[in-house]
Amino acid sequence: MVFMEASDDYVLKVSNLSVKISNQQIIDNVTFKIKRGSSLAIVGPNGAGKTTLFRALLNLVPYRGKIEWGAKVKIGYVPQILSVRDVPISVKEFLSYKNESLQDMKAALASVGLDSEAIIDKSLATLSGGEMRRVLIAWAIVDNPDVLLFDEPTTGVDLDSEEAIYGMLKKLTVKNKITLLLISHDLHIVREYSDYALALNKCVVFFGASKDVMDPVTQKLIYGEPICKEFGEAYV
Amino acid sequence: MSEAVLYSLVVGATVGLAAGYLGSIMVLEKMALVGDALSHVALPGLALGVLFNFNPLVGGFAFLFVSAVLIWHLGRVTKLSFETLVGATFTLALAIGILLFGDNLDALEEALFGDITKVGAIEAVVAVIISAAVIALTRLIYRKIVLGLISEELAISKGISIARNNLLYLLLVSLTVAVGIQITGTLLVGFLVVTPAAAAKTISANMSRYLLLSSLFGAISAVSGILMSSYFNILPGPLVVISGIAIFVIVIIIRWRKKFTY
Secondary structure, eight states, X not given: OEEXXXXXXXXXXXXXXXXXXXXXXXXXXXXXXXXXXXXXXXXXXXXXXXXXXHHHXXXXXXXXXXXXXXXXXXXXXXXXXXXXXXXXXXXXXXXXXXXXXXXXXXXXXXXXXXXHXXXXXXXXXXXOHHHHHHHHHHHHHTTOOSEEEEESTTTTOOHHHHHHHHHHXXXXXXXXXXXXXXXXXXXXXXXXXOSEEEEEEXXXXXXXXXXXXXXXXXXXXXXXXXXXXXXXXXXX | OOHHHHHHHHHHHXXXXXXXXXXHHHHHTTOHHHHHHHHHTTHHHHXXXXXXXXXXXXXXXHHHHHHHHHHHHHHHHHOOOHHHHHHHHHHHHHHHHHHHHTXXXXXXXXXXXXXXXXXXXXXXXXXXXXXXXXXXXXXXXXXXXXXXXXXXXXXXXXXXXXXXXXXXXXXXXXXXXXXXXXXXXXXXXXXXXXXXXXXXXXXXXXXHHHHHHHHHHHHHHHHHHHHHHHHHTSOHHHHHHHHHHHHHHHHHHHHHXXXXXX
């Protein structure tokens, strides 16, 4: 990973990022940057390259272009899917893989709205969808990250819990001045819980304030035929 | 109790512990058959040891080691699963092994089913050292492998090299299998890395308990099998397996009675 100068205000700068997998162009020439403490939602139709963008940011796939993270930035990542059904592992053991301090674990669980005493010794495989997503958020924040990357953080969660999780996430990021990068297909959620939105359809097709994503013209941009745009000034 | 039995018990207990500990990963990775099949790969190495008059276990380990590296490399290049690659190679190894043994049927029987009467002080010391090393090294990579199982992305994003850990893991399996062959022989040694872990997983809700029970079940199976073998004067391998299966059945009954869930 490449890191920026400590004096830089931006936590992430992405320039001319392109990703090809099995000779297929998944992301084409994407450029954007994010200031510390702001939140950016990545939106777009299925197959638009949203998850691949995250994977490139985390250095999980080969890419062309430049990805620069802020100096000494600590990244917390929560994937869309975990395979825990067949693994006998408790919440405490899972969190200890990242931070062994019991006090930090309990604090992280409490801050995501879970009763730490009641849940810490439970097996991950027995948790409900909502509990699991909260434990995953606790995993992401247990070592006090500067940036959180969430890929559809409420997959498999009912609507009420979804609102509650996003509300809690917003509070957490504001309180701890965490920069948030979020993938979501739900434009209502994007409008309510992020400052800015970047729409992908291989290339950047929209970039602007999240409140504008519900605009019919914007929606046509996001979900219609892709018209790639130069967002040279795309920053938050 | 004769000296040979005493040394065999030391080998059985330590190798059983190490195999149970290591095998717990194998069961989580759904590679139970890999452990079983990989053990057969040692046969040509054992045969070469007998033919050229050097310690057959060294030959067995060399074959296991080379096969493990080859399978690991092929897995990376072809993206085929370990299970597929091991399945493709183990029958070939078995065939070559049997051909190399030729008409030396006593040596072949010993390689296939083990012979604890040949276990002495040196073998016992080597088993203790190797088992301790296997447990220590497995402890180092355990969390990384489990995290990779839960989410490959989480593991890689934490800077964990899944391929490197898998290679080390395969080498540790080779080492444990090579030492375990003395007790059960190549045909049954796969049992030691699979069944104790399978029994432990049935009644474990967390990793600490799973690892502890898996190691204990491995050691108890080996020790009780060897004790019965010396008492009834028959081959230890099948009795080790039967002891382990008895533990597995008891565990299933406990789970059924207590309606254990995790």
